[in-house]
Amino acid sequence: MSRDGTAVAGPVRVLVADDEPMIRAGVRAVLATDPGIEVVAEAADGHEAVELVRAHRPHVAVLDVRMPRTNGIDAAAEIRRTLPDTGVVMLTTFGEDDYILRALGAGAAGFLIKSGEPEELLAGVRAVADGAAYLSPKVAARVVAHLASTGAGALAERRDAARERVAGLTPREREVLAHLGGGLSNGQIARRLHLVEGTVKAHVSSVLARLGVDNRAAAAVVAHEAGILPPPPPEQR
Structure with missing residues (x-):
């Protein structure tokens, strides 16, 4: 299903953006294990990610949080503003709780830990393509814990x-x-x-x-x- 609730014709089309080539290769390799998912483009920074989303119109954009030129959060906000049919999944590390909260505000629908299980990446991409939200259980727990430790109360x-x-x-x-x-x-x-x-x-x-x-x-x-x-x-x- 697409984000407007209509059926996705053919495989789920995915863009992968990360400034580290080895991370991009790893994400692509995991996604390649699912015949129903196709990586249509790769980007090395957020600016390039936005341009490639405009060119390829993928169902899902998998974005690293920290990237040069335009970071993942700003790229997510631009994608959600101008290309709302593309769902956004953020890749984070355990030290980026503040970024996760900002990404929530930018409209990201999925959050995954880079060190998580490959099955979580597949499940997250599938869920977001289907119009759902996907928070890795570890991400959800850290978001709640981080909120509790801030000035928010x-x-x-x-x-x-x-x-x-x-x-x-x-x-x-x-x-x-x-x-x-x-x-x-x-x-x-x-x-x-x-x-x-x-x-x-x-x-x-x-x-x-x-x-x-x-x-x-x-x-x-x-x-x-x-x-x-x-x-x-x-x-x-």
Whole structure:
């Protein structure tokens, strides 16, 4: 599925941007293990990434946070502003919590740790291509911990604030938020909750508006802060 909910014709087209050739080669090699994913372009900096996204119109752009000329966050913001059909996945390291928060504000939908498992990269690209948000569990935990350690307030205060925001949701919206926190797409949520996908899309829009966030990744952070976790798939119950 594309980010507007329509089916993606053919393989998921991906751009990879990192200023280190070995990292780009590694990301490409991992993505090549999935026959349904095609790397259509590589960029060595954020400026080049934006230009190549304009030229190739990939479904997903995988961007390193720190790159010369234009960094990944500014590139993500420009891509989301001018080419909203391309979802953005950010590659981060364990020392870049502040960058993750800024990338959330720039509209990135996926966050992965460079040292994570290859399966997470494939899952993240697939999820974002499907219109979902994907936060590596390690990223989500670090975002919540980092927020708690900043001037934004103590962990208990953050949790209370998140729970207060969530309290304004309907029971169905809370269910949808839990699945957003689990990185599910609208189609996957619809199947889990036995709803029409259009109904789920409407619930997601309402959840974002009620929480006062701009994208699914930011909503996922609120879900993690509030301690709302998705139920396990039926086969795991």
